[in-house]
Amino acid sequence: MSALHIKKGSTSHSAYNLRPNFSDVQERHTIAVLVENEPGVLARVIGLFSGRGYNIESLTVAEVDHTGHLSRITIVTTGTPQVIEQIKAQLGRIIPVHEVHDLTVEGPAVERELAILKVVGDGDKRVEALRLADIFRANVVDSTLGSFIFEITGAPDKIDAFAELMRPLGLAEIARTGVAALLRGE
């Protein structure tokens, strides 16, 4: 035994450091997945993310080609470059998945999200909310004497910014659709 110089005892390295030769910078990617519109396909995609411990920042899905039975799922996710590669490869393994596109890599892409926000308040706050909504090109889609519902479309950070401004003005509820995205140009 000893002649073989087999090291014993502890090691300074963590056994959990599973990916030492991969970068650990977190990146945000928008991935478009074209899937057959069949029952359970969304569960497969979501199950993949939860089962393998990937992040979902937002996810939208709707049928985009009625005759071809195709739906488009847009997923915004974060992870190291290696995890992002894995996510795409794993998505590609799902049988009803036809295409996987990393819009962040293939881009530039246009990203849009729709949000509706209920702002409750009166007096100056109400006036200020309306003024800001105008600046952000948000529409009033419902109003009562004590509340507004604004509709706003834009990139997610624009919606974040608008929501942040509405918070002190009486933001009561917000509903967001998640990101829809398309590559620019032809």
Add this chain to the structure above:
Amino acid sequence: MTREMTGAKMVVQALKDQGVDTVFGYPGGAVLPIYDEIFLQNDIRHILVRHEQGAVHAAEGYARSTGKPGVVLVTSGPGATNAVTGLTDALLDSIPLVVLTGQVPTFMIGSDAFQEADTVGITRPCTKHNWLVKETDALAATIHEAFHVATAGRPGPVLIDIPKDVQFATGEYNGPKSNSSHYHPRVKGDLEEITELVAAIETAERPVFYTGGGVINSGAAASQLLRELVDATGIPITSTLMGLGCYPASGKNWLGMLGMHGLYEANMAMHDCDLMINIGARFDDRITGRIDAFSPNSVKAHIDIDPSSINKVIRVDIPIVGDVGHVLEDILKVWKSRGRKVNREALAKWQAQIADWRKVNCLAYTNSEKTIKPQYALQRLEELTKGHDRYVTTEVGQHQMWAAQFLGFEDPNRWMTSGGLGTMGYGFPASIGVQMAHPDALVINVAGEASWLMNMQEMGTAAQYRLPVKQFILNNERLGMVRQWQELLHGERYSHSWSESLPDFVKLAEAFGAKGILCSDPADLDDAIIEMIEYDGPVIFDCLVEKHENCFPMIPSGKAHNEMLLGEAETQGVIDSKGSVLV
């Protein structure tokens, strides 16, 4: 060919059209129409197991020993949930299976009906794909697509859930040719990358082939091409547990299995190589040990049909996505056309280094004249069964690792073991599936007593179909592998790792109308093994072995290949706290 028929008839017709000769199953209310159709025909044999888990493992054994998909038929609810372990096992080991489950009628789905379970929901993460068929017209196409998906690309288990009303209703049957799947994974590798690999092979000083189950899944031709490439280049070759048999154990470039309980020379070659050629393996944690110390100085090539296997765990330099057989064919073509070059001088040195490592004789153990050492039992089994048309299955534990170390496999599809999932209870039903496919072969399940008990009800199946499967139980009266870890990791506190109240295996065999053999004396072993081989029927061989033998070599969890433990000496405290949280 379009014909009107009931859904139940379609199932049987589709199986026939897919060339299925054997189905492993268990009936129940939700599949009675299909069982009726099975009753009315003679082309497909149905093997009645004693538990649905047994049906799936038997189908796995059938699939792995034939290269054809295994087929399972079970009822809804408990029938389906009992199949889950087998499905997961097949998924992790990439075994093609088509599992048909009955379901409550469509109009009752969601009502918590009797024996209703959300089978597609439960099995979604443990199948390659699954379907709930709600219309009889869609049934035939789904079954044909299921066979395609199970076998194309990286193989795996698929499941079709068929509500009872869909089985009763009539619809249009279409044959397999009508299948228009969009699922066609790429099989040809990229020629540029293949050429890059060939260039690396030409100059490498310390190359090694690291092969896995993908070679076997790719088919017999892949193993043949691999042999040609290995022998023409003289590059040493190791294999994972899953790949044993893709290169013959008697071949001159064979290093033996690698990994946690692999051979010293194989692991050292992996650690010190300058070119690692991974063919159909997946850098599993049982193989790599500590990732940041895994083969630190090598250029790594990886051939795999599944793009998600590449760069999943280990970053590789030459990724080649494609079917092993196709890629090997191209590698050979390119290598030959460039003049069949290798770095002969360096290779000779490398082989000499390997010969030195071999001298360590890492499988050495202290034999005894009083008790049967498990290693000795396997050496004798190897010696006495070697010339036979032999298939080996195993359970999970120490005996499994010893079997991998001490039995030699000359051909692919001869070794069936639960690699990825490590499922105790796999081996016995798997041996039944193998024997069904190869009625005249010698089929041996190398078992541990604890694993074997997990699916021992299948003695009924073996007896009913007169399957002469040999259950070679290395009985240490311990959950040996657990005990070994407790010895190394948990201060010799043997918490629940012994087998109490074991049955008398000889009487148990006799109770099923089979033969029981007990052996405890090394001097009697050969005769007893010969008696087992010669008996024409199922045998339970209760081989009482040393209770506290440990399985070496061993790379403890969280350690590197060159930190392998070779023997009993000072194993205390070798696994640190970080390693001990790993499994």
